[in-house]
Amino acid sequence: MQWQLHPEMNPNLFLKDPENSVIGKKVIKNGVGLIRKIGFELFTFKKLAEEIGTTEATIYRYFENKHKLLNYIVCWYFHWLDYQVMFNTHNITGYSTKIKITIDILTWQLDANHVNNYDIAIDDLHEIIVSESSKVYLTKHVTEDNKEELFLPYKKLCYNISELFKAYNPNYKYPKSLSSTMIEMAHYQDFFMTNLPSLTDFGGKGDNASVKDFLENLVFAALAKKD
Amino acid sequence: MQWQLHPEMNPNLFLKDPENSVIGKKVIKNGVGLIRKIGFELFTFKKLAEEIGTTEATIYRYFENKHKLLNYIVCWYFHWLDYQVMFNTHNITGYSTKIKITIDILTWQLDANHVNNYDIAIDDLHEIIVSESSKVYLTKHVTEDNKEELFLPYKKLCYNISELFKAYNPNYKYPKSLSSTMIEMAHYQDFFMTNLPSLTDFGGKGDNASVKDFLENLVFAALAKKD
DNA sequence: TTAATTACGATAGTATTACTATTATTTTAT
């Protein structure tokens, strides 16, 4: 599937399409690995350049700065996630089931559905999303970035899930906020469970099935038809 | 009230207590103002030093780095918030009412309750919390920081709210996760409403009363006794 | 009271980061 290799990324995210060259692909692939390993704050283009055997300047030809690279990675992930949701809820009857499947995907209940034959290490990617993705929009330049549509895949996923919620219960007043809450909490509760367990109810167990249970309970409680 | 001026801050947050000197207080007060103005990424000790008429090195005597200063500010805020919740729910009968008051405070439904006679500009502080607070724990050193109890006020607030939830419905399975969800979403939905409105249902209106309504609906739906 | 100690802030650094400008090399087009 050509689409999987070239998920029409927004050109505002890069200076030169990393998908079109060997070094470009290494920037993404090893970038994901290095950010996961040392965290976004300590991550630099110099360190990445050393790892892939090139120079800083070369990487700057692909991305304006490390923030844009993170934004690219985050977009790639949400694009991929949106596709997973679409693909796995397709031809399923019942909005309740569709919502449950969506929660499964968001909370990383990985199984055969999530086969990936990408260059990007998808588990590393997920780890980055959990601890770094919000840094992409929590900036002073969020408005300009938004105008350049740098958050489109996130917004699209949020919209698609909100439409599921509306289909399940057309009277529910906050489908979009519930959708963004669910997406954020799939990541935050995961991060808390691992790193600050006292902020969750999944202390000892610590598997993402617990996050799934929590979100399912929360979402269906919120959406419950009161008649 | 002496307590308000000296909310027993964790000494691991600073090298030298900023409350004990004029310059120290300026570091906090002007630090809050400057971070709010230019954002945490562009904020430097040099810029802050220029603003308060001192040098970088002086500020480094108080705080190890800018991250610790942000951590101090965030702790101060959650400490203050925890006190607000405790004070305003005290002597109120009915856990439902207590929870509603807590949501009011979290979603910044400011009124006479929130009188502040601090040096810190409390509205600037709230703006910082909304867009910068998660950066304090979304790091690779979260575990070591947690061991030094740098997130105690947040964890305490989360715990206190979870106890309210448990009192309201002892059978609810996820009081802590619901509590951290509510705290995070009070800030995130506020940020989204202002900066990425399509992720919320409060597009045009855009007041924090909408966030309050959403959270009240969500929390009471989750906690609803099913019998 | 005076000497010693401590506290404090200012000066002047360094290593790293985040880039940019220029030059060299390779690729592609004709």
Added chain:
DNA sequence: ATAAAATAATAGTAATACTATCGTAATTAA
């Protein structure tokens, strides 16, 4: 085969994130 274009490497600079040292002021100790 040669010109044009694309690409990468070299070599920078300005800003950032600190650190080490020094002088002065305040505090305390004999």
